[in-house]
Amino acid sequence: MMKTRIKELRARYNLTQEELAEKAGVRRETISFLEQGKYNPSLKLAHNVAKILKTTVDELFIFDDEK
Amino acid sequence: MKKDKKNLILIAVIGAAVIFSFCLYVMSSFMQDQIHITIGSGIISVISTILLIIFLKNNFLEIKKGLVIKDERTNKIMMIAFAKAYLLSIWFILLLSFFSESIPFRDVSQALNYAILGMVVLFGLCWLWYNRKEDLDKVMI
Structure with a gap:
């Protein structure tokens, strides 16, 4: 299970999903799926989003170990 | 753009x-x-x-x-939908040829049109299904 801090950091920087999508060069739906942990992004997209939100990939995406 | x-x-x-x-x-x-x-x-x-x-x-x-x-997600969905629709189309065309005796096709071109229409509909349905799916990485083609 993957959790992300995208929503939290997006709110901190006052960005809408659309604005973040525009900056990352993806569709708004992709950001929505990412926020809900329903999509595993490529390393490049994860890096881009982390860079936009001024954080690192491992701080942005948290993986719960599957039991 | x-x-x-x-x-x-x-x-x-x-x-x-x-x-x-x-x-x-x-x-x-x-x-x-x-x-x-x-x-x-x-x-x-x-x-x-x-x-x-x-x-x-x-x-x-x-x-x-x-x-x-x-973007990368839509490309992934397209690839999966194309692959699944291709496999399903084979079954669809097999079924169509199996029941061809009981379906009143006008001629060969009409039967072909139905086959193509079926493929398009199957692709559309696959796309809709995988567009809503959460774990695209777990999909086996």
Whole structure:
């Protein structure tokens, strides 16, 4: 299970999903799926989003170990 | 962005051409008193037109906002949907040929048209299914 801090950091920087999508060069739906942990992004997209939100990939995406 | 706009215009033109040819098919079926085919094709034409308009409107709005209409997720969905639809199409065409004796096809070209239409519908359904799916990485092709 993957959790992300995208929503939290997006709110901190006052960005809408659309604005973040525009900056990352993806569709708004992709950001929505990412926020809900329903999509595993490529390393490049994860890096881009982390860079936009001024954080690192491992701080942005948290993986719960599957039991 | 310009490429997205060009692609969308191309989709609009192809979509309009397909719907127009479907309308001609509806008219020719109506003239030949094939009521069931007329109604069925008419319904498909109306649904296709509505879906095409919604699709084009949404995507043009996205482009206007400066967003892309294709990204890595949509590419992944397209690839999975194409692969699944291809496999399902084989089964669909096998079924069509198995029941060809009991389906009153006018000629070979009509049977081929049904096969192509079935493939398109299967692709559309696969795309809709995988567009809502959460774990795309777990999908086995």
